[in-house]
Every structure is written in C-alpha cells, then in structure tokens.
Amino acid sequence: MPTRKISLSALLFLLVYVVQEALVTQLHIAGGGFSLFLIFALLWAALSTPDIGALTGFVAGFLIDLSQSTNGAVGQWTFVLILVGFGISYLGLGYENVRMNPFTITLLVTSSVVVARILYVLLSLLLGEKVGSFTSIITSLLIGALWSAAIVPILMPLVARAYDVIDDSRHRL
Amino acid sequence: MARGGDNRGRLLLIILVITSLFLITLDLRGVSVIGGLKTGTQSALSPIQNVGSIVLSPVRNFFSDIIHLGRTRSEMEALREENGKLLTQLRERRSIDAQLEQLRGALDLAGKAEFKVVNARVISQGATTSFTQTITIDAGSDNGIRPNMTVINSYGLIGVVKTVYPSSALISLTSDPSFRIGVRVAGSQQIGILSGQGTRKGVLQLLDNQSTIKVGDILVARGSVNNRPFVPGVPVGEVTSVDNAAGAVTQTADVRFFANFSAISVVSVVLKGPDVDPRDSLIPAKPVPTPVPTVTVFVTPSQSPSPSPAGSD
Numbered sequence: 355m356p357t358r359k360i361s362l363s364a365l366l367f368l369l370v371y372v373v374q375e376a377l378v379t380q381l382h383i384a385g386g387g388f389s390l391f392l393i394f395a396l397l398w399a400a401l402s403t404p405d406i407g408a409l410t411g412f413v414a415g416f417l418i419d420l421s422q423s424t425n426g427a428v429g430q431w432t433f434v435l436i437l438v439g440f441g442i443s444y445l446g447l448g449y450e451n452v453r454m455n456p457f458t459i460t461l462l463v464t465s466s467v468v469v470a471r472i473l474y475v476l477l478s479l480l481l482g483e484k485v486g487s488f489t490s491i492i493t494s495l496l497i498g499a500l501w502s503a504a505i506v507p508i509l510m511p512l513v514a515r516a517y518d519v520i521d522d523s524r525h526r527l
Numbered sequence: 528m529a530r531g532g533d534n535r536g537r538l539l540l541i542i543l544v545i546t547s548l549f550l551i552t553l554d555l556r557g558v559s560v561i562g563g564l565k566t567g568t569q570s571a572l573s574p575i576q577n578v579g580s581i582v583l584s585p586v587r588n589f590f591s592d593i594i595h596l597g598r599t600r601s602e603m604e605a606l607r608e609e610n611g612k613l614l615t616q617l618r619e620r621r622s623i624d625a626q627l628e629q630l631r632g633a634l635d636l637a638g639k640a641e642f643k644v645v646n647a648r649v650i651s652q653g654a655t656t657s658f659t660q661t662i663t664i665d666a667g668s669d670n671g672i673r674p675n676m677t678v679i680n681s682y683g684l685i686g687v688v689k690t691v692y693p694s695s696a697l698i699s700l701t702s703d704p705s706f707r708i709g710v711r712v713a714g715s716q717q718i719g720i721l722s723g724q725g726t727r728k729g730v731l732q733l734l735d736n737q738s739t740i741k742v743g744d745i746l747v748a749r750g751s752v753n754n755r756p757f758v759p760g761v762p763v764g765e766v767t768s769v770d771n772a773a774g775a776v777t778q779t780a781d782v783r784f785f786a787n788f789s790a791i792s793v794v795s796v797v798l799k800g801p802d803v804d805p806r807d808s809l810i811p812a813k814p815v816p817t818p819v820p821t822v823t824v825f826v827t828p829s830q831s832p833s834p835s836p837a838g839s840d
Contacts, residue, residue, distance in 0.1 A: 365769050375572050376579035379651040379773075405536040412543045420568040422690070423653030423661055425705070428549030428561045431657075436543045475658060481555070485658045486725030487702035494658060494725070 363398075364413075366403045370394045371417050379423060388501035390509075391418065396466045397506065397513040399439035400446055400459055411439025430487055438470040455474075460506045467502040468495055531744040552795035566692055569663075572697040573650075577665055580650040626793045632681020640760060640809050644679075645670050649791050650695065658725060660703040662686075664794060667694045675756035677748075677797040682785040683762035683809075684708070684748055685794050695798070699786050701725060701763065709749040712740060712762055713807045718749060719764060721782060729764060729782040736777050742766055745810050746782060754800030760809050 374391040381387065395414030399407035415435030442462060443486045472495065478485050485491060554561045568577025600772060630646055637644040645666055653661035666672055668691045678685040678698050686706070690697040699706060706723035710731065717731040717740065744766040764782040771778070 372572070372575060376575040377583060379653065380576075380579050381582045403536075405539050408536075408540050408543050412547070415547070416550075418657075420565050422565075422569045422572070422651070422663055423659065423706060425658045425659040425661065425703075426657055427551045428554040428565065429547045433544065433547035436540070436547055440540055447706075465666075471658075478658070481551075484703075484705035486723075490704075490725035491658065508590070 357411045359520055366516060366520070367395070367398075367413060367417070373412065377422075388498060388505055389418075390505070391508060392467060392470070393463060393502055394506050395435065396438065396442055396463045396470070397459070400442045400462055400466075402443045403512065404440050404444045405448060405449060407443025408436050408440040411435035411437070414439070423459075426474070426478055426483060427481060430474060430481070434470050434473045434477060437473065438466050441469075442466045456507065456510060459510060460503060463506045464499055464502040468475060468499050469496060471495055486517060530801070535687065536635050550728045551625070558720070566690075569690075569695060569697070573663075573667075573692060575796065576650045576663065576695070580665070582647065589596060606744075619698075629681055630795075633679060633793065636679060636681060636683070636761075636809060637795055638798070640758070640805045641801045642679075642758060642795075642797045644795040644797050645672060646793060646795050647696075648793055650782045652791075653697075658699040660702065660723065660725060660788065661689070662700065662791060663696045663792075664696050664698060664796070665694065666796065667692045667696045668692050671798050672696050672796050677754070677756060677758045677761065677800070678794050679761055679797060680715050680786055680791060683764075683786075683789070684757075685786050685791065686789075687756045699783055701729065701835050702788050708757060708763065709751075711749045712747040713745040713762075713810050714740075717751040719746075721746060725786050727788060728767070729784060731766065731782050732778045733780075738778065740766055740769055740778060740780050742769060745807075750800070750804065754797070758800035758803070760805035760807070762810050 371391050375387060377379055377391045378387070391414065395410055398414075399410045402410060412435070415432035416428075418424055418431040419426075419437070424431065445462065446459075475485050475491060486494075547637045550561065591678055598755060626648065633644070633646065636642075639839070647664035647666035647670075649662050650665045651663040653663070662685075664678075672691050674688050674691055676688045678687060684701055686698045686700040686703070688696050689699040695735060700723070701708065701721075702725060704725045708721050709718060710721045711718050717735065717738040719731045719738075719740075721729050721731045724730055730765045731740070731746065746763045748757045748759055748761040748763055751757045759792055762785055764784040765784045768779060768781045769778065
C-alpha cells in the first residue's frame with residue numbers, strides 16, 4: 355500500500371478537521387454556516403475512484419461522528435458518507451468532462467452535501483432521534499446548499515492541487 | 528476504465544458499511560469505548576479551540592453582522608463617520624466588553640436567585656450540519672461541572688450540560704430539537720412542556736386542557752428534583768402566538784426564547800440551585816416608557832371684546 359499517500363492524506367484530513375472544529379465553529383455564520391470538513395471530504399471523494407471515495411467517506415464520517423457538535427450515534431455520519439463518498443466518485447468515474455469541469459464538480463459536491471444531510475436526517479428519524487421541525491430542516495438544507503455552492507469553488511483549486519501532489523507521490527512510489 | 532467497481536471494490540464497500548452499522552450498534556448499546564473515543568477527541572481539541580477562540584474573537588461576529596447591514600442602511604450612513612472613529616478605539620475592547628456585559632447580567636440573575644454558579648466562555652458553537660444546537664464552554668469537570676446542570680446567561684435559560692470533559696463541556700441549547708423542559712406560566716400555576724424547534728422559537732404544550740394562555744405571557748422553568756437538570760424560576764421565553772384550533776386536546780403556543788443563541792459568548796453553569804423557589808422574582812422587568820413632559824396653556828378670554836382693527840368694514 356502506498357504508505358506515503360495514506361499518511362499524507364490522513365495528515366491533511368486531520369488538519370482540515372482541526373480547522374473546522376477549532377476555527378470554523380467559532381464564527382457566528384448566518385444560517386448555521388457550513389461544514390468545511392464535509393465539503394473538503396466530498397471534494398476529495400469526487401476526485402477519487404469509488405473505493406477510495408468510500409474509504410474517504412468512512413474516515414471523514416468517523417471524524418465527524420467524533421465531533422462534539424454531533425449529537426447522533428457514532429457511526430451515523432460514517433454510514434452516510436461511505437454511501438455518498440462512493441456515489442460521488444462513481445458518478446464522476448470515466449467521465450472526464452464531469453471530473454475536469456469546475457462547474458459540474460461544484461454542482462456534484464453541493465448536491466452531495468444536501469443528499470448526505472437528507473440521508474442523515476432520515477437515518478436519525480429511523481433511530482428515533484429528534485431532528486426539529488420540517489421548516490427548520492428545509493431552511494437548514496437550503497442555507498447549507500448555498501454556503502456549499504459558495505465554498506466549493508474557493509476550496510476546489512486547493513483540494514485539487516493537494517490531491518495531485520499526493521497522487522503524484524503515489525506514482526513516484 | 529470500466530464503469531463501476533470490481534469485486535474488490537464491492538467487498539470494500541460492504542465491509543465499510545457493515546463496520547459503520549457495527550459502530551452505530553455499539554454506540555446505541557452504550558459501549559464505553561465509543562464514548563471514550565469521543566471524550567478523547569474533545570479533550571485533545573479543547574486547547575486548540577481555546578486558542579482559536581482568542582485568535583478569532585475580534586472577527587467572530589463578522590459574518591452574522593453582514594446580514595443586518597441592509598436593515599438600517601440610511602441610519603448607518605449617518606453614523607458611519609462617527610462610528611469609524613469610535614470603532615478604532617473600541618475594536619480591541621469590544622469583545623471583552625461584550626463578554627463582561629453578559630457576565631454581569633448572568634451574575635445579576637444568579638445573585639438574585641442565590642444560585643452558586645461557575646462562569647465560562649463559549650469556545651465553540653456547534654455547526655448545524657447534524658441539525659443539533661450545541662455550544663462548548665471552556666469549563667468542565669475540573670471546575671465542578673457535572674452533566675444535567677442548568678446553564679443560564681443574563682436573559683435566562685440557555686440550556687443544560689450534556690457532556691462534561693475535564694476542561695470543557697458540551698451544552699445542549701434550549702433551541703435543540705431534542706430539548707424538552709417543564710415550564711410554568713409566570714403569575715399562574717399553569718404548566719406545560721416547551722420543546723425546541725431548531726430555531727429561536729419553541730412550542731409550548733399546556734398539560735391542562737382547561738388552561739388558557741395569551742400572547743405576552745412569560746414562561747419560567749418549573750425546576751426538577753434536586754434542581755437537576757433545571758433549577759426553578761429561570762426565565763425561559765415569552766408567548767408570541769397561541770394556537771386556538773377547535774377540537775385540540777390541549778392548547779399550544781409559539782414561544783420566543785429570551786436568549787439570543789447566535790450571540791452567546793459568556794454563560795453561567797448553576798452548580799447549586801436555590802433553597803427556596805424564587806417563583807417569579809427573576810422575570811425581567813418590562814421597560815418603563817420615559818414620561819414626556821407636556822405643556823398646557825390656559826387662555827382666558829377677556830370680558831370686553833376688543834375693538835375691531837381700524838379700517839375694517
């Protein structure tokens with residue numbers, strides 16, 4: 355296994371996770387804000403193959419589950435992001451016009467954020483957890499989608515660059 | 528490359544999904560390893576969050592301030608020049624002053640009710656990605672905080688301590704969808720259950736179908752056995768609308784929480800409640816309108832009519 359690729363990826367994920375937990379959560383952002391880490395993980399998955407996408411979803415989901423701001427059962431986000439991570443990478447696989455186009459990537463990641471959150475709500479309801487009123491959920495989903503659409507184009511060049519650097523190191527190995 | 532995964536990819540996906548379901552099962556069954564992992568993560572992140580809180584304190588409210596700009600644009604234009612000078616001086620002190628104000632309010636409330644409290648700074652506001660409403664404070668079990676303690680600020684009830692770590696604690700806000708609290712209508716004995724809705728608005732359901740409630744009624748916490756999780760008498764919110772649907776078993780009402788959850792920076796955790804229920808003494812006084820002086824002029828008509836001006840026909 356490409357040890358260097360895994361360790362560099364893990365380090366990057368941990369870094370973004372710490373930034374999310376220590377800095378982004380400090381900002382009082384309108385409408386509840388966004389999850390930088392979730393967007394980052396889905397962008398990473400969108401650039402990967404389906405099995406790496408699923409693995410990315412697993413790691414990212416587990417870290418979100420460990421976050422103090424997550425009230426649901428540990429494993430809930432893991433489950434959701436495995437499916438969404440696999441799905442987003444599967445959709446882009448083989449279609450370079452999708453994967454290489456910033457607009458389609460933005461659309462794909464923004465939709466994935468919304469789908470992931472809807473799956474999370476459905477899973478929460480299945481597990482008997484309280485998720486709030488229908489209106490607040492819809493509002494939160496809409497605002498989350500808008501924030502994602504705004505953040506993805508900013509984050510995409512950085513993530514793509516980091517992905518390329520780490521991926522090249524694998525080829526060199 | 529062929530579309531879709533091969534057998535190895537499918538096997539990996541299945542293994543990952545089963546692992547996640549296994550994690551959910553373990554957590555729902557209360558296996559301590561999972562809880563320990565979460566506690567460990569929070570303990571590790573707590574010092575970094577503290578540093579982040581200090582670093583970001585001058586710009587914390589920047590994003591939420593943006594949305595209010597259009598509301599009073601004309602007024603802001605007039606005040607911009609004056610504010611520019613003042614902001615320069617106040618920038619460094621602004622965050623501290625806001626915290627002091629909230630702290631003073633919370634201490635006033637706690638002092639009036641004879642609560643024993645620990646004050647704490649909010650070091651993280653939970654993202655609403657998971658549809659939950661939480662904050663993290665920089666005081667934990669080392670400061671005497673235990674789960675299920677009431678958390679207040681100058682306006683009243685903020686929430687309840689959910690999870691405690693050595694140097695931090697997770698607070699579930701009253702606006703959280705899973706939050707339920709027994710409340711009493713101030714000035715009466717009517718009681719009900721107030722539920723969070725994920726926003727600053729809550730829903731009150733009266734327990735007695737003979738009770739009536741009206742807009743403007745103030746709600747206070749009823750209190751719990753041994754004052755945990757709720758100490759009695761803490762103001763919670765105000766009724767904003769009443770649902771008078773015919774045929775309803777019990778009356779429901781919309782409630783606006785006193786606390787503004789998006790701008791909390793300092794809170795107080797009640798370590799020990801009062802020996803005597805403070806009843807309605809903690810309810811904030813309604814603002815008294817400033818009297819406007821009126822001038823009354825009395826005009827007494829003269830006895831003999833004055834002659835008409837010369838030249839008039």
